[in-house]
Amino acid sequence: MNRKLVLTGGFVAVLLVLAIGTSMTMLSGEADRHGGIDWESDVDAALTEANETETPLLLYVWMDDCGACEDFGARLAEDRPAALDAYVLAETDLGSESTAEQYGVSATPTLVVIAPDGTKVTTINPVAVDDLDERLDRAHENASDP
Numbered sequence: 001m002n003r004k005l006v007l008t009g010g011f012v013a014v015l016l017v018l019a020i021g022t023s024m025t026m027l028s029g030e031a032d033r034h035g036g037i038d039w040e041s042d043v044d045a046a047l048t049e050a051n052e053t054e055t056p057l058l059l060y061v062w063m064d065d066c067g068a069c070e071d072f073g074a075r076l077a078e079d080r081p082a083a084l085d086a087y088v089l090a091e092t093d094l095g096s097e098s099t100a101e102q103y104g105v106s107a108t109p110t111l112v113v114i115a116p117d118g119t120k121v122t123t124i125n126p127v128a129v130d131d132l133d134e135r136l137d138r139a140h141e142n143a144s145d146p
Contacts, residue, residue: 035076
């Protein structure tokens with residue numbers, strides 16, 4: 001009886017370690033892809049907030065197993081553009097959301113600048129630009145013009 005209890009307890013401990021390890025791996029993958037930035041995952045809620053606060057929305061479109069998305073996340077974690085502070089931030093997975101399709105996104109990573117009224121202003125390939133902060137500032141100005 002004691003042997004069964006020890007074996008069962010050991011099995012539960014192994015499962016717990018595996019579950020914690022898997023959760024940590026998933027969390028670190030998301031942090032890598034998102035640069036440690038707290039992007040809103042509910043795009044509709046973000047659009048509502050952008051409209052109510054009259055603040056442009058920056059939509060980050062990513063995809064699982066996207067090496068360029070991970071590179072972009074690392075770049076964000078290393079040198080977060082100050083211009084991000086002027087936006088409502090949201091994110092969506094290209095593979096699971098029609099939102100990306102709605103704004104004409106077919107590749108990742110892509111940043112979509114959306115005016116407070118919900119109209120697309122521009123898209124930016126964040127990997128291809130050296131002056132991301134400047135591009136985000138210009139796009140913000142364009143999105144804020146009536």
